[in-house]
Amino acid sequence: MSLASQVMLDELMKKEGGSPENVVLSPVSITMALNLLASGSAGKTSDQLLEILGSKDAEDLNSKSSTMMSLFAPSSDGSESSDCDSGISPMSSMSSKPQQKGPVFNFVNALWVDHRFPLVPSFKEFANTIYKAHVENVDLDREAEKVKRQVNSWAEKATKGLIKEIVPRETELEPPLCLANALYFKGEWESQFHGSSTIHEDFHLLNGETAIVPFMTKYDELFSYGEFEDFKLLRLPYQRGPDMNKQFSMYIFLPNARYGLENLIKKFESDPKMLQSKMLNLNSEELSQVWIPKMKFSHGFKAIELMKAKGLTLPFDRNEADFSRMVRTPDGVTVYVNIILHKAFVEVNEEGTEAAAVTFVGTALGCSGPGMTRPKPSFVAEHPFMFMIVEDFSKLVLFTGAVVNPLLE
Numbered sequence: 001m002s003l004a005s006q007v008m009l010d011e012l013m014k015k016e017g018g019s020p021e022n023v024v025l026s027p028v029s030i031t032m033a034l035n036l037l038a039s040g041s042a043g044k045t046s047d048q049l050l051e052i053l054g055s056k057d058a059e060d061l062n063s064k065s066s067t068m069m070s071l072f073a074p075s076s077d078g079s080e081s082s083d084c085d086s087g088i089s090p091m092s093s094m095s096s097k098p099q100q101k102g103p104v105f106n107f108v109n110a111l112w113v114d115h116r117f118p119l120v121p122s123f124k125e126f127a128n129t130i131y132k133a134h135v136e137n138v139d140l141d142r143e144a145e146k147v148k149r150q151v152n153s154w155a156e157k158a159t160k161g162l163i164k165e166i167v168p169r170e171t172e173l174e175p176p177l178c179l180a181n182a183l184y185f186k187g188e189w190e191s192q193f194h195g196s197s198t199i200h201e202d203f204h205l206l207n208g209e210t211a212i213v214p215f216m217t218k219y220d221e222l223f224s225y226g227e228f229e230d231f232k233l234l235r236l237p238y239q240r241g242p243d244m245n246k247q248f249s250m251y252i253f254l255p256n257a258r259y260g261l262e263n264l265i266k267k268f269e270s271d272p273k274m275l276q277s278k279m280l281n282l283n284s285e286e287l288s289q290v291w292i293p294k295m296k297f298s299h300g301f302k303a304i305e306l307m308k309a310k311g312l313t314l315p316f317d318r319n320e321a322d323f324s325r326m327v328r329t330p331d332g333v334t335v336y337v338n339i340i341l342h343k344a345f346v347e348v349n350e351e352g353t354e355a356a357a358v359t360f361v362g363t364a365l366g367c368s369g370p371g372m373t374r375p376k377p378s379f380v381a382e383h384p385f386m387f388m389i390v391e392d393f394s395k396l397v398l399f400t401g402a403v404v405n406p407l408l409e
Contacts, residue, residue, distance in 0.1 A: 003030065005269035006306055007299075008386070008402040012206070012262050020206060022297040022408050024344045024401035026183050026357030028068060030303070033181040033359040035065045036109055036131050037315065037337065040123040040326025045314040052312045065130050071246065071391060072107035072183075102241020103187035103248055108158050109133035110180050112147050114140040117176035117327045133179075140175040147173055151180060151360065158182035159356035162345045163298070166358040174364040176327045176335055181359045185389065185398055187238030187248055188352040193218060193292075195350050203293060204258050204383040206404055213406045215291040215382075216350050223290060224282040225379065231255045231264055233278055234290065234379045237392075238352060245393060250353060251279055252292065253386040254379065261384040261402060268386070276395050288376040292348070293406035300343035303359075307340070318366030329365065338364040346399060355389060355399050 008023045031053065038049035038061055046058070055061040109131045113119060115138065119127070127133040134154075138147045148167050155166040159182055166180065167173070193216035202210040224235035237249040255264045267274060304316055315321050321336035329335060339362030346355040389399040 002269055003306055004400050005265050008265050020404045022403050023299050024346045026344050026399050027397045029181045029183045029357040029359045033361050035061055036179055037361055039126045040323050042325045043322040045322040048314045062130050072105050103238055106184035108182050110154055111135045111177055112138045113177040114175035119327055120325050123326045140173055144173040155182055155358045159184045162356040163343050163358050166341055166343055166360045173362055178362040184356045186354045190237040190239050193350040211407050214294045218290045222284050223287050225285045226282045232379055235282055247392040249390055249392055251388045254381050258383045286376055287379055289378045291380040294349050295406040296347040297409045298345040303340040303342055334366045335363050336366050338362055
């Protein structure tokens with residue numbers, strides 16, 4: 001979604017007071033939270049949410065949400081787990097597994113509903129059946145701090161400890177409810193990198209300086225690879241589980257120009273489907289060398305102003321918002337969205353990728369050449385680039401981001 005490119009551009013365009021940071025976010029987590037919100041909206045608010053979410057009507061919205069939820073459903077043998085309490089081995093022990101078991105993921109929704117504002121029965125049914133949401137009855141008026149701790153504890157558990165706080169201490173929660181989506185993903189590379197081949201070399205920063213960073217390397221191996229007008233594209237698939245209808249991969253978009261990341265993101269913003277269409281045009285090609293920096297970082301942001309800039313305004317208007325299909329309120333009292341927070345984390349190393357994201361939504365009450373052999377190409381990511389973690393069959397983007405300095409956390 002265009003929100004992702006806007007967040008990345010905002011970081012790159014930082015003026016005085018700070019340098020650009022690495023960005024990671026989860027479009028599917030943000031979308032799922034908005035879908036849940038939209039299922040309780042009505043009137044013009046519903047129309048605006050459906051348009052932004054690319055759904056024709058409520059039935060189409062529910063169908064897309066069901067598809068997303070099923071994508072992360074556990075396999076029958078449990079090897080692809082979405083169980084919040086399932087044990088997960090540390091990344092360092094991945095290579096000791098005797099067989100490929102596919103990725104581990106967790107995709108969950110939750111609602112904290114003030115006991116004075118009951119959910120509308122149809123919305124409650126959607127939350128239970130389509131979104132598999134855990135619903136907690138709380139007192140958001142007198143026990144807001146307790147609810148905040150519950151939300152943060154839920155987020156930490158849902159993301160296996162990667163995101164410990166989604167709602168900061170200074171944030172004020174209000175009735176009638178708040179909702180959240182959490183996504184956790186952990187996958188091993190189909191072809192892992194060897195730690196003994198990791199080297200430390202220069203990474204060229206946007207300010208013209210360099211940083212010595214660890215690069216995972218491979219030489220003279222086959223990759224899914226493409227060369228386009230102003231960037232190269234590399235696909236790194238994750239090991240598959242028993243469900244052959246799922247294949248997750250990381251795609252790395254490397255600008256040809258050392259300082260070309262901003263232009264690449266602007267292209268993505270103008271045509272969000274452009275980059276995904278390039279994924280279909282990759283060939284298996286032997287690359288002379290592949291260098292990918294190891295990285296581990298998180299990024300968080302407030303989303304309301306960015307969404308307003310993209311045309312989504314009514315849910316945030318205390319006078320015009322219509323969530324009458326979500327909760328019952330007294331006559332003359334409206335519900336509007338006053339908080340949307342998103343935070344994501346990603347770690348990439350020789351064994352694979354671990355990533356997580358949480359999206360939190362809070363509400364409030366308001367009044368109303370011939371003969372020559374082509375040399376083998378290479379893919380050396382030694383300057384800022386974009387990445388996506390994608391499910392290849394559905395083209396659903398789990399995570400996307402921009403790396404400006406792999407050493408930043």
